[in-house]
Structures are given as structure tokens and as C-alpha cells.
Amino acid sequence: MNLAWIIFVLIAIGQVKTDPVTENDREVVNITNIDILIQSLESQKWNSDETPCFNTMMKTLTHAKNFTLWAVWILDSIQLPIGQLYGAGVHIGNYDECLFPDKRMDVNEDMPQFKYCVNNLTLTEKLDEESYSRDPDVTADLYLNKRTKFRRSLTKALWGLCVPSACEPHSVSKIARAFLQISHLSPMDDTTRIEVAYCKTGKPEEYSLGFYIFVLSVTAFSILTISFSYYYSTGRSSSDTFVGELARSFCLTRNMKELTKLRDDEIYSMNLMRIISSFLIVAGHVIIVNSLHSTVNLLDSEEMAYKTSDFMIHLDLTTDSFFTISGLLFMRGMFTDKWKSPLKYMWKRYIRLMIALGFVTAYLALAFQYGIDGPLYDTIPREEIEACQTNWWHSILMIHNVVDARNMCNLVSWYVPCDFQLSIVAAILFCIYQKNKSLGITFLSATFTVGTVLSGLANYWYKFRPNPMDGFETYPRHSKEFTDNFIKPYTHASPFLIGAVIGYIIYTYKPKDYRKRISKFWSYVAVAIALLVMRLCLYGGYYYFFVSTVPSAQSGVYAAFNRAVWSTAICTIIVVCEYGDITILQKSFEWFPLVPISRLSYTAFLLQLPIELYYMGTLRTLVQNDYYQLTILSIGFSIMCYVGSFFVWLLVEAPLININNMLTYKTWKNVREKSVTSSDKQD
Template sequence: MKIFIVVFTCLLLVPDLMATATNETEASSNDFIIIARIAENISQLKSSSCRNDLKSAVDAFRERKPWAVSMFDASVKSPVGVENGVEYQFGNFDECLQIATDFKTDGVDIQPKYCLADVTMDGYVVRKTASRNVEIKNSTIVHWGVCLPASCSNEDINLLMKSLTRQSEVNIDSKKCQVKETSKFSGIDLTFGFTILSFLTIVTFSTMYHIYVIYTRKTAKLRNDVTIDEIAKSFSIIANAKKLVKESKDELGLSCVNGIKAVSMFCIISGHALVFMVGGPVQNTEFYQKESVKVQNAFLQNSPLLVDSFLLLSGFLFARLVLIEMDKRRGKINFGILYIFRYIRLTPAYLAMIGLYSTWFIRIGDGPLWKHRISLEQERCQHSWWKNILYINNYYGNDELCMFQSWYLATDTQLFILAPLLIYPLWKSIKLGSIFIGITTTISVIIPFYVTFTQKLDPTFIVWPSEITDLSANTYFINTYGKTHMRATGYIFGILAGFLAFYVNKKQITISNRTRNLLWILTSVIGIYSMYSVTLYYIPTYRYSVLESALYNSLHRLGWSVFTAWVVFASVTSEDGALKSFLSSRALVPLSRLTYCAYLTNGFIELYMYATIRTPKFMSVTNLLGETLSHVCLTFLAALVLCLLFESPIHGMEKMLLRRSSHVQSRERSSESDEFNVNSSRSASTSEISA
């Protein structure tokens, strides 16, 4: 009976075993067919070393040598999901480059090279995609990962790929080919590394000294009210962390600005994350097309308006503080000093990030896209770093923009320099100042209309995945998006809101609840329409005229500026209310003080996450939400490091310098001057504002 059961079981298993064996044979057969095709085309290759190494690899694969199997296994044999939008077929980058390390003991003398070839696949059509061009082409460019001997040149790989894929067009970019190597350090690399190490050493010793003071309660004093203790603790992590979490004073009602900055920065980072995710390798390109036409997602697609909010806050704070000081000093203010302190305030942390891009950034990661994308960013920063720190890179040399978000600092600085031309007339004569600012506002609206109409531009920066793979190469972004004359409206409205807040406070004018409610309704309608109407332009079949595009470009920023100016004005001038309570929340204060550094570090995070990707992302609402939150958290974490190392210590040193420079004045006057100089030099930036 037992023998019968065993025989019966074996008979049942025979079909399954035969099927498994057949599948394994077919898979093995397919592999050997590809290997045979490679062997047939080896003779066509130009380089003798490539022919020899590739022949050795083919022979080793037939003998099932582990290193040769890994080289074959890491390469894409046939793309999958192309018609669903999977244009990036990476293979296995890490498996390829690890061969040289894993199989040294086998006596392997062939170094592997990973390449991402651009293969035009005729007959393959991406059926569903997000693009302004709804025309379906009968071919698709597939980024095809292959692992081959490093001795093979780009020309050799090109010939081999054409033979294997049976496609007529194959392109190999040398920057998309990588080998595992230890690169040499340049003088710039060593200089930057030494600078960062020096700062870390100072921070370490400063923090240790602070700990010593906490336990011993000993301090050392120096004349002129500046103590050695202050200098020694200026780089202390403990002291600077305390400044970050310190409660913000509600002088002049400006504490609500903290919340506006924090919320705006959260949305801006989320918008940047979305741009880099949809512009990178994805599995389901149709997802973005479906979501982009949904009204609820417009705040992400129209996130440039939130950058205008920062410009408006800059103008508001600068005007608010300068007007108060003008009243005290009877109009006598040295704006040159403010320009100098602003430059000192902003540049060190900015320069540190530029240095990182130019040197060590390319060494701290890897991936199929890494070398091509990060080396491009490195070259741009090495060529144009001086344009950045002169704050002219939004006009001069913007075709090689270092740090895609750096246009903002240039625009903000230029508006900061020009702001007194509007503020002083308002202080001198309300009537003449109002006329002048009215004319300036009108011009700021007409210019975007004229530029958009004459150049037949989009109504705003429309985010299509195929056009945002590299933001710094996007025509609209580099030629129109960051120009000061295209973004001045928000800053001008900020100055106007700052003047109105100053005037209402000075004259002790009370705005009735009825008037406030009416203005809330009116400005909210304008703001909502300005933000959410952008959805219309993401409908591929929607055709808008040049006139409509020009009107939208000029008026949607005007509308958003009206709304944001009212929110700021209403929050600052009201004594209570749910909105002001939320915006003034102490929980938002640390995030608000990190916004400048977050703006600087966000590009680094986005590039790193993009260039280290190994597999295309599957996009869904939950996946994008999780990714976006991770980008926000990583950005603020990097901002914290930058702030503690550079921004906060420099700010502390700046305050000490101001104190020494004003010591010859009376103590009371010195205190007022210090506070004014510090706040004014910082008010036009995205950095912390001491309210």
C-alpha cells in the first residue's frame, strides 16, 4: 500500500516537475540566445581590448562563472511596461559595479562599467502620459541599463546595442557611464573640506566651553560690553538651539509672520518635491495627468505663488521697520549699512551650499542617474558661483544656474535695494507716495503682460514631466520665471501693506468688524481664484489664446498679492482671532526661523533623492504624500545643520559687531539702533525675523 501511494504521488508531481524544467530550460535558452547574439557581433567592435574582454565574459557566462552571470544579470535584456510609461529600464546598477569587489578572489581582471543608453524603440508608444503635446508618436526613447567591460568605448557599446536591440538609433552619453573608481581630490575639494572641518572644530569647542560654563557658572568679560563668553559661545550648538526655540516677541504684532512663513515654506518644499518626482523615473505616467486636472491639487502646481508670498513678506517687514525708524530719525537712515549687514547675514550659509555643490556633493552618493545629473550641477556651480554671491544670477549667466532655487535670493536682494525708492516717498508725503506706488504697481502688472504677449509664453510655469527633468535647462524657468521685473508685484504690495499697518498703528485707526469681514470675503474670493484657476491650463485639450495667457500671467499674481497682503495686514493689526492664534503658535517659531536655510538646502535634498533612485516610482496619492513628507523632514533637518554651523553663529557675531559700532552712542539709542539694523537687514530674506 505504501509503495502504491509513493508511486501515485510521483505520477502527480511529474507534470509540475516537467513544466518547471521546461520553464528553466526556456529561460536558460533565452539567455544563451542573447549571449550567442553578443558573440556574433563581437567582431564588429572597434577596440581590441573590448573584443577580448567581452569574449572572455561570454565564455565565462557559458561556464556559469559567477562574475559573468552577474554582469549579464545586471543588464536589461528586454524592456517591460514601455507603453505604460516606464521609460527608465535601469537593470541593476549596484550589482554591476560590485562585480569588481565581490570577485577579486576569482582572479577576474575585467572591470565592469554601467551605462544608461538612450535607445529609440520604434513601434513602442506611451499610451497615457502627461504632456502638453497630445500627439502620439510611433516611437519611444528608453533609457536602457547595460553592464559591460570598462574597456568598451561608447562607440563599441553603441554598435553592440544596435545589434542586440535591432534599433537604428542608440545614443551613449559618457556621463551616463560609470565605473567603480576612487577619484582624486582637487585643491578646491581640500580647501572646502578644510573650511567645513574648521567650522566643525570651532562648533565642537564652543559647545564644550558652553557645557563647562553651565556646570561652573564662570564667564570672562571684555570691555565695551562684549564678553569673551559671548564670543566663545557664539558657535555653541546649545546657545544657537536655544535661539531657535525661543519664544518670539509679539512686538508690532509681527508674531503671526512666523506662521505665514512656516506654512508657505512647507507648501513650497512640497511643490519642489512633486516637480522632481513627476519629472523623474515613474511607472505610471498617466497618474499625473489625472491628478493635475483636479482643483484640490492646484496649491502644489501653483506653488510659485507661495514664493511671491515670501517676496511680499520681505517688502512688508522692511517697510514696517524702516518707516518706524524714519519717524524716530526724521528720515535720516543710512541704507548702505543695511545693505552691508544684509549681505553679511545671507552670504556665508549661501556660500557654504554653493561650495558643497561645487566640490563634495558628487562624492556622497551614487546611482544610475547620479554622475550625469550631479556632475552637471557641479559644473554649473563651478562656473557661475560668483554670479550667485553677487546676487545677479537671475539675469546674468542664468543659462548655467547654480542651485535652481537661487534665483529667489537674487530677485529678493534686487528688490531690497530698490525698496527705499518707494518707502521714502510714502513717509515724506502720503499723497505723492501713493501716486508713485500706484504707478509702480501698474507698471509691475503691465510688464508681465507685455512679455508674455509678445513672446507668446505660457500663462505661468506649467509643470509637464517631460519639460522639468532639469529645471535649470527649462526655457521658461531660466528666461522668464525668476526675473525681477516679472516678480515685483508681490514685493510692492508688501511695501504697501507695511505702510498701511504703520499708518493705522500711528493714527490709531480702528477698522470695524463689518469692514473686516467684507474685505475677508472679497480678498478670499480673489485669492482662491488666483491660486486654483491654474488647473484649467493642465487640461491637454484646452486651447488658450496668447491674450488669455498674458492676462492670466499678469493678473493672477496681482490677485494673490492682494489676498496675501490683506492676510498679513489683518493678522498684524488684529488683537486676537483664531487665524492669528494659529499663525502665532510657538510650535511654528522654530520652523519659521529655519526657512532661509530650508530654502537653501531643499535643492540639495531634491537632487540627492532624484539622482540616487534605482527603480521607477509608482505614483499614487499615498505614495506621493509619504515621499513629500519625507522630503520636508529631510529638508528641515539639513536646514538645522546649516543653521547651527553657519547662519546662527554669523547672526550672533553680527549683533556683537553692531553693539561695538554703536557703543559711542547713548545706551538707549544704541539698543534701538541695534534692533532696527538687525531686523531691517534680515527682513527682506527668508531667514528668521526677530519680531
């Protein structure tokens, strides 16, 4: 029986088909990223009003699976977050590929329309620095718990995506979340907040009436300058007539000579100081601009900044060099003014400051937006443009550093109203001094004391740091240290007044009559001490940012006196170069090209913001921030600022200054009177 059963089983097995299984018999399923993305999109909660957006996105992904050109094109423009842990806080993708596919392929009516949307991405709202860890085996969220050296959070980013035009902001954030869920950052999906910052369609803005007015005005000035220059060169005009003096005001040759003319009372030592200060300010702003949005290697960039921070972090002191020089020139000018009219002199100074400021303000408010486009344009550049369009009149009145300062036009122009306000104070002190010298000195001392004390008290009372640097996450416009303290006139009163005192000394003891009164030994000693003091002042910024981070009475005392000490060191170098015997510096300062470049520094200072905004607003990719890149950008921006300043001087600034002097002092009549007097003497 058992044998029969065994035989039966063997026969049955022999009847079973044993053909091998081939690849065609097995169902092969290929899961792609697009399939996962489709699942992520479907898992979002979509409302009925979001159906057009959802359907368009699903259509795009379906066509992308079939490798249809237009759909692959759109997905190819999208970049998942990369380098977030290394500080790359902006993920742009390909802006032009998203918005302008018609430039490289034929677009038909069946192809959906897309727009470029930038999202604010916050991976976690709460930072727990106590649980921060660099252990490679811990979860990555622990590494993100601590801010960087310059107080940047690695959990925040801007993320640009190409999405259907039919999508509203709440739908865009769902698409962004779906993409986040297929990225390496998906474990933080539950804690991540996504908000749409802005969207761009790529359609150019229509030119406004203000744009045409600005362009026509610049064109008119250019035509007038060329026409009057030619008319004046023919020799048919005379300076003793209104038309002749008007032609002379626009004359390119005359204005070029005015820019390069060496005056008898030229203070050569200030020229190089202005240029160096201007370059250092531009370099500092380049670091800030790159670190805010456009640096692919923020952590390396911060390490570089940290190594030089004992020198660079308190570079705002270089603005006090400008205040010192401005106070010196203002007070010397008041004493040498041949008209002896403080009101006329103040009006002349207002015009001198206002023309360049007004030109840059008008450019930012009326024309700048039409020449710039890019994925980051709607961040800081758009904010600056809107501030100028709203508060341009604050600039005209010279009050934008004290009235609605957070919305001032041209952020770097805070210097101009602050300088003018301090000029008013100095003019009042000048008038008092002219009436009663002892009373004038008393008021000067009191004003200096009040400015110094207020600066220290404000820092101590409101818990401000002595320098306005607030790290690489906060734009200065949104920093209380900057808008509520640093740009106020009392903060810079002491440098301006110290410069004013030196201006009076130079007026009284004219350098050409007192050359080399200080011996060579003491000249070198004084300059060495001044440089050492300046170095210590710069180190204070590092100390109170990295070492003593909590504002205290000590930091308040430093804030009260550091700018006055810096100004004193600057004045020491000026005095030694004018009255001492230090040939190396004197020869360097007297190099002729420094004279015109120095005179262009004011307008160049104002032009740096539009140039930096254009750089940021047109960026298509992040940059590597290192010493080489910083040097190239700083030199390039500085050259562009001075070249722009040169053209503004020839076409706008110099002609309007000349016209103001012509109308204020009736210069053509004075020429006629001098001519008559000369004829009488000859007779």
C-alpha cells in the same frame, strides 16, 4: 511473374532493420537567449579598434552559457526595458551588482573589468499624433506617437547596462542595440537612436582641496560655537568688551533664545503662511523630481497630478507669498530701523540672505559630490554640482537669476537674488518717500505699473505660459518659461511692492493699538473672499496649461495681474488677522512652535535642493508615485530641511549675523556707553 515480384518485395522489406528511433539518435539543439544575444552582437559592424571590447563581451557570454559565476553575475545586473509603455522612462538594472562584485564574491585576475553605462534611448525621433491609437490590435508604435498629458514622450528612456571597461561609447551603443534586439521592443530597432550619456567605474573620487576647506571650516565653527558658549556660560565674559561680545555672538543659548523670542511687533499671521508655503513648494518639487526620472508608473502619476492640477499646477504662486511677506518685513524694518541708514540696513539684509545661501552654495560646490553615488547621479545632480562649481560667484553677487540663469547654482535659490534686487528698488523708493511723500507714492505706482506691464508683455511677446510649469520631461533649468521670465525681478515686483505697502501700514497703525477694529462678520467675509480669489488664481494655471494652451493676449493679461491678485489676497488675510476679529485663525497663528519654525523657513527653502538631489542621485530602483508616497516624501523632506536649517542657524548663520551686527554697529561700545550713562544718572 507478378506473384514472384510481390514475394521478392515482401522478403526485402522483412530484411530492413526497424529498430525504433530513440532520443539519443535525434540531435537536440537548445537555443537560449544568450545564443540569440551572441548572434545580435556578431551582426553589429565592429571596427578593429573595438576588438578588445567585442572579445571581452563574447568571453562573458560564452562563460555565461557555461553558467560561470562571474559571467552570470554580470548578465544578472542587466535589465531589459520594462514598463516603457506605462511611462517608466528609466531602466536601471542593478548598479551595485555591476560595479562591486568584489563585495560578494572573490575576484581574480582572469575576470574582466566592467563599468556601468547609461544610454539615452529614443525609440523614434518623430511623433505623429494624428496616427495615435489606443486600439489594442494596432502596432505598438502608434500608441507611442502621442505625448502624455504632461508632455512626456514615451519614446525616450535612460537605460543602464553593465559593459566591459574596454568599451568606448560607440561600442557601448552597439552592445545596447544588441540587447534591444532580443527585447520586446526589437521591431523598433530600425528607428531607434542610442547615445551613451555617461559611464561610471565605481572608483571613488579623490577629495579635493575645496572639500577639506569646507569640512575644516564647518569643524572650526562647531568648535568655536561650543568653546565660546562654554566661556560665556562661566560668566567671565562681558558684553562691553570685544572678546565678550564675540563670545556672545557664538553662544548657543543666546542664539537659541533669539530663534524662539517673541517680539513686541510679532506678526503671527505670517508664520503659518511661511510654513504651509514651504511645505507646498517641497511637495511640488517632489512630484517634479519623481516624474522626471524615478517613477515606475508615470501614467498613473500623471493621472493623479491631473486630478489635483487645478490646485497644484500653479503652486509657483506660493513663492509670491514669500515675496509678499518679504516686502512687508523689509519696508516695516526700514521705517523702524533705529540707525536710519538705508545703506547699513541693506548691508544687514545682504548678510542675512547671503550667509545661508553661501553655506548651501559652498556645500554643493565643494562637498556634496563626495557623499552621493548611484546610477542617476550623473543626470540632474551632476549638472547642479557643476553649475555651482562654475558660477558660485554669481550667487555671491546676487545676480544668478539675470546672468547666465540657465547655469545658476542651486536652482531653487533664484528667489534670493530676486528678493534682494527688489529690496534695492524698495530702498530707493523709501528714500524718495522720505524726501517727498507725494513723489515717493508716484514712483511706487510707476514701479508697480512697469513690473505688472512687463510681466504681461513678456508672456505675450515671447509666447510664454503664465506659469513656469513645462511638463514632466523638461527640467526647469532648461525651460525658457522658467529661466527667461519666471525668475526675473519684474515678474514678482507687484507682490513685493504690495507687501511693502502693507508693511508701511502696519508700521503706521501698529496692530497692538488697533486690535479688533474690523468686525467679526466682515473679518470672516474678507478671509472667505481672499481664499476664493486665491483658489481662482490657482485654477488659472490649470486653464492655461490644459484648456487654453496657445499663448494669447488673454493669457498675457492673466500673467500680468495674477501674482498681484494673489498677493492682495495674502495681505487681506494678514490685515484681518492683525486688525480684525477672527479668533480661530488668530489662535492658530499664535501657536508658539510656529514662531521658530517660521524663522527657519528661509534656510529650509534653500536646503531642499541638496536633499532632493541626494534622493535622486542614490536611487537604485524606481518608485511608485501615489498620494501615500508623495505625502511621506514631502513630510520627510520638509522635516529634514527644517532640521538642517536649525543646525545651520546655530553653527553658522546666527554667529555670522551677530558678528556682522557687532562690527557694523560696534555693539560692545554701545553697551559700554549705556553702562557709563546709567552710572552717571545714578550719580
